[in-house]
Amino acid sequence: MAISTNHVASLSKPCISSFTTLKVLSKPNNYFHPGQSEFKRSSISCNVTSEASTLTINAKENDFKTLQRPNSVGRFGKFGGKYVPETLIPALTELEAAFHVIAVDQDFQKELEGILKDYVGRESPLYFAERLTEHYRRPNGEGPHIYLKREDLNHTGSHKINNAIGQVLLAKRLGKKRIIAETGAGQHGVATATVCARFGLECIVYMGAQDMERQALNVFRMKLLGAEVRGVHAGTATLKDATSEAIRDWVTNVDSTHYILGSVAGPHPYPMMVREFHAIIGKETRRQALEKWGGKPDVLVACVGGGSNAMGLFHEFVDDFDVRLIGVEAAGHGLDSNKHAATLTKGEVGVLHGAMSFLLQDDDGQIIEPHSISAGLDYPGVGPEHSFLKERGRAEYHSATDDEALEAFKRVSRLEGIIPALETSHALAYLEKLCPSLPDKAKVVVSCSGRGDKDVHTAIKYLQV
Amino acid sequence: MACNMRTDLLISQICPTSGHVSVKRRIGNASVVRAVVVDHNSLVKNIIGSTSSLMMRRPTLPNPQLVEETDNERKGCNGKFGRFGGKFVPETLISCLSNLEAEFNLVLHDAQFQAELATALRDYVGRETPLYFAERLTNHYKKNNNGEGPEIYLKREDLNHGGAHKINNAIAQAMIAKRLGRKSIVAATGAGQHGVATAAACAKLSLQCTIFMGTKDMEKQSSNLVLMKLLGAEVKSVDGNFKEATSEAFREWVGNLESSYYLTGTVVGPHPCPSMVREFQSVIGKETRRQAMDKWGGKPDVLVACVGSGSNALGLFHEFIKEKDVRLIGVEAGGFGLESDKHSATLAKGDVGVYHGTMSYLLQDEEGQIIRPHSVGVGLEYPAVGPELSFLKDTGRAEYYSVTDKEALNACQMLCRLEGIIPSLEASHALAFLNKLCPTLPTGTKVVVNCSGRGDKDAEMILNHKYYPMEKQFPASQNS
Numbered sequence: 001m002a003i004s005t006n007h008v009a010s011l012s013k014p015c016i017s018s019f020t021t022l023k024v025l026s027k028p029n030n031y032f033h034p035g036q037s038e039f040k041r042s043s044i045s046c047n048v049t050s051e052a053s054t055l056t057i058n059a060k061e062n063d064f065k066t067l068q069r070p071n072s073v074g075r076f077g078k079f080g081g082k083y084v085p086e087t088l089i090p091a092l093t094e095l096e097a098a099f100h101v102i103a104v105d106q107d108f109q110k111e112l113e114g115i116l117k118d119y120v121g122r123e124s125p126l127y128f129a130e131r132l133t134e135h136y137r138r139p140n141g142e143g144p145h146i147y148l149k150r151e152d153l154n155h156t157g158s159h160k161i162n163n164a165i166g167q168v169l170l171a172k173r174l175g176k177k178r179i180i181a182e183t184g185a186g187q188h189g190v191a192t193a194t195v196c197a198r199f200g201l202e203c204i205v206y207m208g209a210q211d212m213e214r215q216a217l218n219v220f221r222m223k224l225l226g227a228e229v230r231g232v233h234a235g236t237a238t239l240k241d242a243t244s245e246a247i248r249d250w251v252t253n254v255d256s257t258h259y260i261l262g263s264v265a266g267p268h269p270y271p272m273m274v275r276e277f278h279a280i281i282g283k284e285t286r287r288q289a290l291e292k293w294g295g296k297p298d299v300l301v302a303c304v305g306g307g308s309n310a311m312g313l314f315h316e317f318v319d320d321f322d323v324r325l326i327g328v329e330a331a332g333h334g335l336d337s338n339k340h341a342a343t344l345t346k347g348e349v350g351v352l353h354g355a356m357s358f359l360l361q362d363d364d365g366q367i368i369e370p371h372s373i374s375a376g377l378d379y380p381g382v383g384p385e386h387s388f389l390k391e392r393g394r395a396e397y398h399s400a401t402d403d404e405a406l407e408a409f410k411r412v413s414r415l416e417g418i419i420p421a422l423e424t425s426h427a428l429a430y431l432e433k434l435c436p437s438l439p440d441k442a443k444v445v446v447s448c449s450g451r452g453d454k455d456v457h458t459a460i461k462y463l464q465v
Numbered sequence: 466m467a468c469n470m471r472t473d474l475l476i477s478q479i480c481p482t483s484g485h486v487s488v489k490r491r492i493g494n495a496s497v498v499r500a501v502v503v504d505h506n507s508l509v510k511n512i513i514g515s516t517s518s519l520m521m522r523r524p525t526l527p528n529p530q531l532v533e534e535t536d537n538e539r540k541g542c543n544g545k546f547g548r549f550g551g552k553f554v555p556e557t558l559i560s561c562l563s564n565l566e567a568e569f570n571l572v573l574h575d576a577q578f579q580a581e582l583a584t585a586l587r588d589y590v591g592r593e594t595p596l597y598f599a600e601r602l603t604n605h606y607k608k609n610n611n612g613e614g615p616e617i618y619l620k621r622e623d624l625n626h627g628g629a630h631k632i633n634n635a636i637a638q639a640m641i642a643k644r645l646g647r648k649s650i651v652a653a654t655g656a657g658q659h660g661v662a663t664a665a666a667c668a669k670l671s672l673q674c675t676i677f678m679g680t681k682d683m684e685k686q687s688s689n690l691v692l693m694k695l696l697g698a699e700v701k702s703v704d705g706n707f708k709e710a711t712s713e714a715f716r717e718w719v720g721n722l723e724s725s726y727y728l729t730g731t732v733v734g735p736h737p738c739p740s741m742v743r744e745f746q747s748v749i750g751k752e753t754r755r756q757a758m759d760k761w762g763g764k765p766d767v768l769v770a771c772v773g774s775g776s777n778a779l780g781l782f783h784e785f786i787k788e789k790d791v792r793l794i795g796v797e798a799g800g801f802g803l804e805s806d807k808h809s810a811t812l813a814k815g816d817v818g819v820y821h822g823t824m825s826y827l828l829q830d831e832e833g834q835i836i837r838p839h840s841v842g843v844g845l846e847y848p849a850v851g852p853e854l855s856f857l858k859d860t861g862r863a864e865y866y867s868v869t870d871k872e873a874l875n876a877c878q879m880l881c882r883l884e885g886i887i888p889s890l891e892a893s894h895a896l897a898f899l900n901k902l903c904p905t906l907p908t909g910t911k912v913v914v915n916c917s918g919r920g921d922k923d924a925e926m927i928l929n930h931k932y933y934p935m936e937k938q939f940p941a942s943q944n945s
Binding site: 117118119121124125126127128130131150152153154155157193194195196197198200216217220221223224225226410413414415416417418419452453456457459460463 | 587588591594597601621628664665666667668669671688691692695697883884885920921925928
């Protein structure tokens with residue numbers, strides 16, 4: 001179910017917002033300091049254009065901070081929304097209402113906290129990567145300090161469980177007995193199967209047939225946990241196709257079924273909900289940073305597929321303009337090839353899987369099949385809030401190729417004894433470009449969003465281990 | 466208690482040609498036998514290489530009776546746990562082991578080392594691991610017993626970096642190796658978890674790493690093999706399984722004593738290895754005590770752990786050994802059943818002997834030859850057991866039972882379907898024993914089971930096993 005468009009006329013209503021043009025003084029340390037720069041103000045209506053590059057990347061701090069993210073109709077600026085068939089509107093409304101109830105329910109929050117602690121194993125450490133720091137130290141002895149936020153240590157091996165737990169508790173509240181999910185790398189599928197076993201619910205996971213082959217370990221795990229794994233053969237048989245199939249199932253079974261969407265994509269309230277369940281990553285990071293060095297991180301780096309681990313880390317710091325936010329997408333075989341998944345760099349605005357966001361589409365509005373060596377980043381869309389942060393210039397988005405990710409996978413395994421997921425390896429790969437430009441002792445926190453046990457066979461194939 | 470042995474046999478085994486041997490024997494509680502061999506390098510290699518090396522005839526003992534333990538014996542001072550333990554090694558290794566012991570004693574009291582270790586355990590390994598109340602598991606046993614039954618808690622060592630308890634010891638010993646100025650580490654691994662943990666610790670601390678692994682184990686735990694290589698370790702294959710890998714690792718170490726460090730993964734081996742590994746694993750029990758106090762204001766009533774050589778069990782038990790109101794239960798691998806010859810139930814079916822440098826129970830035949838063990842849990846396939854566990858058996862402080870392969874596989878599926886946790890097949894042995902244990906325990910009893918590792922490494926094998934799917938009580942997609 002994909003509606004991709006790049007025409008203004010297809011929008012139901014225009015959105016009005018004000019932009020400011022901000023001239024950034026270039027500083028040798030490349031820091032973004034809006035308070036110290038000249039700016040001029042102009043207000044314009046926002047139009048959806050076909051040229052992503054014509055959007056000016058500017059923001060004014062106060063305007064930004066007062067914006068509700070999302071607003072009451074699920075918009076992040078012009079992005080987001082609920083582009084779904086009528087059949088799903090009551091379910092989404094019910095879900096949103098239930099979410100707002102639990103957000104302020106102390107008993108629920110306490111139960112969730114207990115499960116995150118005793119079952120998931122939180123809080124996850126903020127680990128000083130000494131050898132990686134040394135690797136980036138310059139000949140004059142200067143360089144940033146690299147910290148890894150260890151979401152790989154969570155039960156099931158990635159950040160996905162944070163959201164799966166929250167949503168299954170919600171589903172139980174709503175009296176749902178049947179859970180469906182989509183999965184790319186399999187981590188969200190395993191997390192969903194896990195929570196369904198834990199809470200005694202039926203579980204069906206949709207997974208692209210190609211992903212089932214390259215992430216076979218996770219298929220085994222889901223089956224052991226009692227989930228039914230349904231292979232999807234349509235399209236490229238990857239994440240986007242699995243998502244479409246899951247939505248199709250939900251439309252058919254909406255009364256009995258809750259759809260645990262695994263990322264900050266999809267129709268409202270999912271982007272907000274999933275972000276809130278992952279926001280604990282950033283909250284812990286703030287506290288841990290204060291304990292360790294008495295301050296905040298200077299730079300946050302995370303890989304971006306749909307964008308959930310990145311939003312989980314960033315959200316706490318979005319209003320702290322002195323904290324730089326960097327998302328790293330999958331450049332696959334290179335941005336100039338047709339084989340990548342760098343949505344925010346090469347995509348255009350349209351609607352996919354229920355939300356308006358950037359996506360990889362051709363001139364006819366058809367989805368361009370993405371590619372990444374990592375199944376979890378192999379997605380042609382991206383969460384609407386990331387599109388918003390890009391448009392406002394609050395976050396920067398870069399990319400890393402398959403080869404760069406594999407190199408980073410090997411590097412971190414050998415230097416720190418931590419085998420990162422191939423998805424995570426994209427964030428780690430970007431350090432090669434980032435670190436030379438950072439000032440001495442700059443504090444960089446990288447979201448180590450998952451462990452790489454599931455990727456060993458891919459690694460053997462490519463790295464000839 | 467006298468420990469009988471045939472000293473003439475011992476002399477002929479150690480020094481087939483000639484050589485000076487002195488054997489000390491004392492009659493009493495602490496019976497010590499130490500064979501001292503004048504060093505001949507080739508002799509050393511022959512001795513270590515032979516699987517029947519340093520075997521003693523089974524002493525003619527009366528039925529095991531409760532031996533009164535002294536505090537020193539319990540603590541393993543001088544490497545002895547009652548009559549078990551010791552340092553049955555060639556002279557070449559004695560000074561090396563003494564240095565290691567000295568360094569170990571130093572680090573125990575070195576505040577900086579302890580602080581660095583605590584940071585590594587917290588930030589790298591991910592400690593402390595939770596003490597998790599397994600609600601559905603608890604209700605499962607109560608439902609089958611008219612609503613009566615204990616509360617079951619899982620100590621989640623599966624959440625550690627690397628996926629098992631092994632890293633607690635590997636990281637600490639790698640740090641000691643660095644202190645000693647060693648550049649390379651040598652280790653042996655069965656299921657691969659200790660190999661992975663050692664490889665990870667070596668990568669982090671910039672140490673060269675060589676892991677020995679049996680070819681049979683490599684086939685069964687191939688994913689761990691790949692992980693070790695990705696972490697930068699050199700993996701050397703040895704014909705056989707863990708016991709052959711251990712012997713080969715020892716041999717490699719003996720050839721490079723100055724530059725390399727033998728990183729033992731479990732509580733066997735010559736003193737100070739058992740004590741060192743126990744000390745580094747004891748964080749499990751220490752945390753459990755504190756968490757139990759937080760959760761229910763008391764101590765656990767029963768501790769259950771699987772026993773291969775015994776490191777995770779001792780790690781959990783050690784903190785509570787003095788407290789006789791805490792029951793200690795070790796569960797060994799019953800394989801195809803104790804009456805078959807395909808099992809690894811050393812404490813149930815073994816006899817006392819010396820193996821890999823230590824005196825303990827081991828699976829040996831009438832001629833003192835090692836019986837090849839079997840278990841579906843590769844990490845439990847070891848024909849001996851830690852000397853301290855042997856001591857706990859003789860003194861009656863701990864109870865030991867066994868479960869079969871089939872029971873372990875069934876328990877694995879049970880935990881997957883009821884709690885959404887995939888335990889390792891080794892840990893599944895401890896869980897399997899709950900079937901027999903829980904019906905005997907009154908409501909309100911607090912049982913802590915050591916979930917010593919995660920089962921990702923076993924997932925494919927379990928799904929393809931002839932015993933899978935298990936009994937009908939845990940079908941897929943079950944509503945509770």
